[in-house]
Amino acid sequence: MPDNVGTNGGATRVAAIVGPYTSGKTSLLESLMFVSGGITRKGSAADRSRLGDAQAEAKSREMSVETVVANTTFLDEPWTLLDCPGSIEFLQDTRHALMVADIAVVVCDPDPARAVMAGPFLKFLEDNGIPHLIFVNRMEHAKAGIGEILEALQAASERPLVMRQLPIVDGENVTGYIDLIHERAYHYEEGKPSSLVRIPAAAAADEQGARQELLESLADFDDSLMEELLNDAEPAKGEVFASLKRDIAENLVVPVLFGEAERDHGVNRLWKALRHDAPRPEATWERRKEVTPDGLAQVFKTQHAAHTGRLSWVRVWQGDLTDGMTLAGQKVGGLYALNGAEATKIAKAGVGSVAAAARLENTAPGDVLTEAEALKPEFWPQPPQAPFALKLSTVKMGDDVKLSTALAKLVADDVSLSYGMDPDTGELLLWGMGEVHLMVAADRLRSQHNVEVKAEQPKVPFKETIRKGVTERGRHKRQTGGHGQFGDAVLEVKPLSRGEGFVFTDRIVGGVVPKNYIPAVEAGVRESLRKGPLGFPVVDVGVTLTDGSYHTVDSSEMAFKTAAGIGMRAALPKCEPILLEPIWNVAVAVPSEWTSKAQRALSQRRAQILGYDKRPGWKGWDVVKAQVPQMEVHDLIVELRSLTMGVGTFEWDFDHLQELTGRVADKAVADARAE
Ligand SMILES: Nc1nc2c(ncn2[C@@H]2O[C@H](COP(=O)(O)OP(=O)(O)O)[C@@H](O)[C@H]2O)c(=O)[nH]1
Ligand SMILES: [Mg+2]
Numbered sequence: 001m002p003d004n005v006g007t008n009g010g011a012t013r014v015a016a017i018v019g020p021y022t023s024g025k026t027s028l029l030e031s032l033m034f035v036s037g038g039i040t041r042k043g044s045a046a047d048r049s050r051l052g053d054a055q056a057e058a059k060s061r062e063m064s065v066e067t068v069v070a071n072t073t074f075l076d077e078p079w080t081l082l083d084c085p086g087s088i089e090f091l092q093d094t095r096h097a098l099m100v101a102d103i104a105v106v107v108c109d110p111d112p113a114r115a116v117m118a119g120p121f122l123k124f125l126e127d128n129g130i131p132h133l134i135f136v137n138r139m140e141h142a143k144a145g146i147g148e149i150l151e152a153l154q155a156a157s158e159r160p161l162v163m164r165q166l167p168i169v170d171g172e173n174v175t176g177y178i179d180l181i182h183e184r185a186y187h188y189e190e191g192k193p194s195s196l197v198r199i200p201a202a203a204a205a206d207e208q209g210a211r212q213e214l215l216e217s218l219a220d221f222d223d224s225l226m227e228e229l230l231n232d233a234e235p236a237k238g239e240v241f242a243s244l245k246r247d248i249a250e251n252l253v254v255p256v257l258f259g260e261a262e263r264d265h266g267v268n269r270l271w272k273a274l275r276h277d278a279p280r281p282e283a284t285w286e287r288r289k290e291v292t293p294d295g296l297a298q299v300f301k302t303q304h305a306a307h308t309g310r311l312s313w314v315r316v317w318q319g320d321l322t323d324g325m326t327l328a329g330q331k332v333g334g335l336y337a338l339n340g341a342e343a344t345k346i347a348k349a350g351v352g353s354v355a356a357a358a359r360l361e362n363t364a365p366g367d368v369l370t371e372a373e374a375l376k377p378e379f380w381p382q383p384p385q386a387p388f389a390l391k392l393s394t395v396k397m398g399d400d401v402k403l404s405t406a407l408a409k410l411v412a413d414d415v416s417l418s419y420g421m422d423p424d425t426g427e428l429l430l431w432g433m434g435e436v437h438l439m440v441a442a443d444r445l446r447s448q449h450n451v452e453v454k455a456e457q458p459k460v461p462f463k464e465t466i467r468k469g470v471t472e473r474g475r476h477k478r479q480t481g482g483h484g485q486f487g488d489a490v491l492e493v494k495p496l497s498r499g500e501g502f503v504f505t506d507r508i509v510g511g512v513v514p515k516n517y518i519p520a521v522e523a524g525v526r527e528s529l530r531k532g533p534l535g536f537p538v539v540d541v542g543v544t545l546t547d548g549s550y551h552t553v554d555s556s557e558m559a560f561k562t563a564a565g566i567g568m569r570a571a572l573p574k575c576e577p578i579l580l581e582p583i584w585n586v587a588v589a590v591p592s593e594w595t596s597k598a599q600r601a602l603s604q605r606r607a608q609i610l611g612y613d614k615r616p617g618w619k620g621w622d623v624v625k626a627q628v629p630q631m632e633v634h635d636l637i638v639e640l641r642s643l644t645m646g647v648g649t650f651e652w653d654f655d656h657l658q659e660l661t662g663r664v665a666d667k668a669v670a671d672a673r674a675e
Helices: 024-035 054-063 088-098 112-127 146-154 202-218 223-230 236-251 266-275 281-291 400-413 435-447 517-527 558-574 594-601 637-643 663-674
Strands: 013-018 070-072 077-083 103-108 134-136 161-163 165-170 173-179 186-191 192-197 254-256 299-307 309-318 335-339 343-344 354-358 389-395 418-421 427-434 452-456 464-466 470-478 486-494 502-506 543-551 577-591 607-613 619-631 651-660
Touching: 013 024, 013 088, 013 223, 013 577, 013 607, 024 070, 024 103, 024 266, 054 435, 070 266, 070 335, 070 637, 088 112, 088 299, 088 435, 103 112, 103 266, 112 134, 134 146, 134 266, 134 435, 146 161, 146 254, 161 202, 165 202, 165 254, 173 192, 192 266, 192 651, 202 236, 223 236, 236 254, 236 266, 299 354, 389 400, 400 418, 400 435, 435 577, 464 486, 464 558, 470 558, 486 517, 486 558, 502 517, 517 543, 517 558, 558 577, 558 651, 577 594, 577 637, 577 663, 594 607, 594 619, 594 637, 619 651, 637 651, 651 663
Parallel strands: 013 077, 013 103, 103 134, 134 254, 161 254, 502 543
Antiparallel strands: 070 077, 165 173, 173 186, 186 192, 299 309, 309 354, 335 343, 335 354, 389 427, 389 452, 418 427, 464 577, 470 486, 486 543, 577 619, 577 651, 607 619
16 A cells, blocks of 8 residues: 555546436446556445445445545546435535535436436536536436437536537447547447447438537637637647637536446546546636635545544645644644545645545534644535434433534534424434435444434424413412411413413502512413413413412412412313414425426425425526425425435425314324323
């Protein structure tokens, strides 16, 4: 093992491999590594033995939940590849990785119906000006022609897509490709580089047409190329390449390549595209600096690892990092090169490389490290609002403190998780991007922090109120041994309008209840409202103290408080108590092909649909606005994702409490009683 990364052969470039779940990212990483000689044998997807299957969670859940780093060289130039999670629930890691990458490869399925799944990735890359290209995987079995695939992908991309290759089709199969800039044809060979063949006569016309389209797309951003095309002059190859390279770097066009990761088809061509077109780290840093303070390296992930302790994964932007140097005011206590599941100790990490620095305690993703400080960038992608929560509880007695320490560490490493006490139900809630996300978090509490937890569906914070008023006397009188207890309060209880909360009024005249006992009456009333006759907090109630009496010796604050409680407990059941359920404003975002399905799903959840509109800034997406009972929102995200190939999302906030009657209400009351 070398004791450095990225200090030989020029600055290391970083390509992030992104795209939807199961599009073949981990297979493509394996193939890129194999083709470049970074590994000598390919692992298999079936037994999860590929480099990108490194993490324990990924192995057991058959999906990537964290970014995996792999290092290789292609034609003597150093590269780091990042296999980023594709599942919507684990995208925060992906967003962070993309922010430090020189280029992204978006891996897509050749099924046009699935092109929409690439949308969120393309949108993020566009919004953040990250150069990217598309690799259509599994191409050999594509049911649709490349034109149809491209059209579907174009619908998900703001930037013009340009076809870089044309498939050579033999019957059902794609057997090779024609490079549209070189104008050369290649035949795929099993386990070997593709062989150069003649452009099939049948494909010649298509090739000319596709090449012309490519040139015209490039000419849109290149005046001299445009002039040549207008004059029917043949542009020089070097000029076309330069134009494409510039357009990629400036995020003006997105080239589309294709192949088959499993069989390494098209992967050498992809490598060449990366080598030719990926910006160098110096250029990426120049671009990033517009929203990033100056520094040596930027953290894009933090992690608790068993052997090394806390690791800060960084991309080195300037100079060399060395083990033992000071970063962010702390001494680096171990510098590591990452490769799959391995972390290898190194002495030095050069410009452009990815390394993990141990013992930096207070770093967060996004931080730019100087020797003295960890500086926050002006912009760093924040996670979307969490759509899903579970109630956490410890399994072992006395583990509560351990749990809160562990949670603090967990959310520091994964900012798309959050936790807190629900003020209404008193439950400890863990919020995240979905069920699997939270299950992985619970596993980590167990495996990394040694806290056993139970995760369950949270309670709905129902409330109750009353529909009519009543006046009731509460009397507390007891004679025990020496001096007794006496309190007597007449309470007029009445409903208030929604949202008014609790109002207490004192209308005592003539001192029938002495002033100093009145706060105790109010306290007794308040206490009784914590749990009403249906078992929930009572809200929107007005209580007026109208009359009462006292005893000079036996009356006390305690006695009046008790009397008020007795009065309220007698009054409330006579006031037609009724359940209130929380209603949320929900804005569901889906590609417009699923808008009506989303509306139907919401209606089945007792939602009131307020309408729908275009999703601002999202081509081909709608937002459906609705008011939805909180209890129906709990697993809404699960249904929404299954309706929309995983891409549907929603934002929410509490709006109001609404009366609930009927079977749902009866069940809620029965459940509360059963506790
Ligand atoms: N036929 C075929 N299968 C592939 C190809 N690439 C990946 N797969 C399979 O598709 C599944 C998902 O691939 P994987 O790389 O794990 O997807 P990821 O979730 O994007 O990382 C695995 O079973 C792979 O073996 C390909 O090019 N052709
Ligand atoms: Mg994967």
